[in-house]
Amino acid sequence: MAVHEAQLGRFLEDFEVGDVYQHPFGRTISEADSTWFTLLTCNTNQNHFNADLAKSNPITEGKIIVNSGFTVALVLGLSVIDMSQNAVANLGWTDIKLTHPVYIGDTIYAESICIDKRESAKRPFAGIVTMKTRGLNQDGDEVVSWKRTVMVPKRDSGIGQNYFPEAKNGPLELPEVE
Numbered sequence: 001m002a003v004h005e006a007q008l009g010r011f012l013e014d015f016e017v018g019d020v021y022q023h024p025f026g027r028t029i030s031e032a033d034s035t036w037f038t039l040l041t042c043n044t045n046q047n048h049f050n051a052d053l054a055k056s057n058p059i060t061e062g063k064i065i066v067n068s069g070f071t072v073a074l075v076l077g078l079s080v081i082d083m084s085q086n087a088v089a090n091l092g093w094t095d096i097k098l099t100h101p102v103y104i105g106d107t108i109y110a111e112s113i114c115i116d117k118r119e120s121a122k123r124p125f126a127g128i129v130t131m132k133t134r135g136l137n138q139d140g141d142e143v144v145s146w147k148r149t150v151m152v153p154k155r156d157s158g159i160g161q162n163y164f165p166e167a168k169n170g171p172l173e174l175p176e177v178e
Helices: 031-040 068-083
Strands: 020-022 089-098 107-119 126-137 142-153
Touching: 020 068, 031 068, 068 089, 068 107, 068 126, 068 142
Parallel strands: none
Antiparallel strands: 020 107, 089 142, 107 126, 126 142
């Protein structure tokens, strides 16, 4: 019997420049998602929550358009499992582009390419990974893209590892068969 310790994400050694990560989850955006995020961030643009007003907007084809801040946050979240699950810091974002509208009911996917990797000059336990990430809708249209740089620990740093508690009543065992 093998015990697979709790671990998620990648460490500096796992990244290779040129590798593409198609992130495993997709997420369909509901009207509640978009409205909640819009209200939470105090965005008063009615194109995000007023269907009647949105009908008059020729850019949105008369549909409610999803708050672009939500689109960015969602694509970031979808990428975390592969690109920054173990990151100790976000260092910067550049070149954010909103390239296609996102509407209620769209399903968003994300993929990233590692474009640079280096050791940290100041923090010997970590390195710096730069990636380009893009979000795609269900039709394959690119809806958003950016470059992001994160600090990722090395595997031997111990960061993000061995955090699962030891059970006081011992390890799980197979039950006896009667």
